[in-house]
Amino acid sequence: MIAKLIVGKSFGGCIRYLLEREQSKVLDSAGVRDYSIKAITSDLNAQRRMRPKLGNAVGHTVLSWSNEDRDKLTLEKMEQHAREYMEKMGIKNTQYITVLHTDKKHPHLHIVYNRVDNDGKTIGNFNHWHKSRKICREMTERYGYHLGKGKAKVNRQALKGNDKLRYAILDALNDIMAKATTWKQVETTLAKYGIGIQYKYRSGTNEVQGISFEKDGVKFKGSAIDRKYSFAGIEKQLSENRAIGITHSTTENRTLADEIREVLGQQEQRSDTYEAGMGLLGDLLNMPASIEPEPDPNWRKKKKKPEEEKSRGISR
Template identity: 80%
Template sequence: MIAKVITGKSFGGCVRYLLEREKSFVLDSAGVRDYGVKATIADLNAQRKMRPQLGNAVGHSVLSWSNEDGNKLTLEKMAEHAREYMEKMGIKNTQYLTVLHTDKKHPHLHIVYNRVDNEGKTIGNYNHWHKSRKICREMTERYGYHLGKGKAKVNRQALRGNDRLRYAIHDALKSIMAKATTWKQVETMLARQGIDIHYKYRSGTNEVQGISFEKDGVKFKGSAIDRKFSFASMEKQLSHNRGTEISQSARQTPTLAEQIREVLGQQQQRSETYETALGLLSDLLDMPASIEPEPEPNWRRKKKKPEQEQLRGISR
């Protein structure tokens, strides 16, 4: 079981979205006429006039279950879970309408409620993202419903509005915090993705107390995005990253002993090379100064004089 919490300004737009769908069904209501769209809108707007300065008077929560929980749920159970969720969220003594939608594969329902309660007081929404997440997890475990595998399994393409922005910030932070070592690096890398950081300081000091992130004009507390993105958790992660970086750098730099062994090895290698060269030079010096080459045999024969010339020589 998970919840998406929304606040808005127009009861008309919200109620029409919930009731004018073909596959919608009113499960539960209080303080409004739920038999007609116009009557419901009129009742909600009449009560909000008790506190006209409250702009975002529309409260809207979407409760969803996994497909695996379909055989465990009934209409009565879903209505009961919606009432329990509102009670734990502090949505009490006010008008509300619970509407079932069957246009998706997974079971889900919508709750629209008036943030101006029956006495004209405002129903707060401070830290409601974090509060809602804790309540849903507690109810999921208590009733034995399917427990999701975390944010990695959420279909980003199906997200809209603030959920889309919140997950965009989550994914950016997850990637950045895996490698950043300073807050300056975090700020620079987030700015490239259109995300701003806002620090909350302790009154009258420079001590950072909290952190929030803003994208497209919508601001989220770090802990509302994920507990690991609170200021304290992020500071701890950055410190860990710095320690890891120093450790890796130390491993890459040879120790003094390793450097000495390397120098001695180089000297030994130079000594061996020098001795080899001396041996070759000695061999060369032991050779004779010059070696007379043996004369090549003369294979050419002398021409014999003709016999007549020999005879004439004899007669003379």
């Protein structure tokens, strides 16, 4: 059992993502009229108005189990595990809705909750990645579920050479892709880690076909870092982040220590054995500015370069 933690601004976008598909089912809810997207969104937004300055009021957790656990799970057990997880995480006295998705091979569900609780207080998220990892592992062991052996378990300090560089790029991307909504944000933040991007174009066109990452003079294809970090995979994740209202920078006060703890929590929590899938949304409900404008689709087009540089690709 693992958890993917998300915060965002748009209840409308998030609820539409959860329920605008045939392969979804409401398992549990509290404090909302769960018979329609409009009613759920209206109820959540009504409560968030008690703290209008809290931009990221949307709490969204994806709980996932290995496909090996499918025979052990029932809808009742998944609902109970979601409630236990929320209780241990301190998600109490607030509105929430739990939705099952059956569009992936592995069992998973989504919990969306209001970070403005029933008394108008904020449900904090300090150190929540690290806390969630511990809770998931404890519950996994107690209920006898499968423990994944993903890249998060690799001992970074023991790595050398290209393996060390590859995992440094992986860890940076894991951190960045949890928050980024545009390619510019990805490029700018990767540069701070000393990592460059090179795009591969389809022959004779300006269409991007692939992507590579470079660190300390060593280049890796995106898919060699992780399958989800191909060009198409990153493009999909950025679109999903925009759709569910993730913001690149939070308006809440955070210390450097908070950010370091969050990065460490994300690194330990990621698993390539199984992960919750996300989908795309159309238009969002009319909400306060929740999504960054779409980037200009032409910005990645190949620029004219001197003759001797044409074969190198673009590196930013």
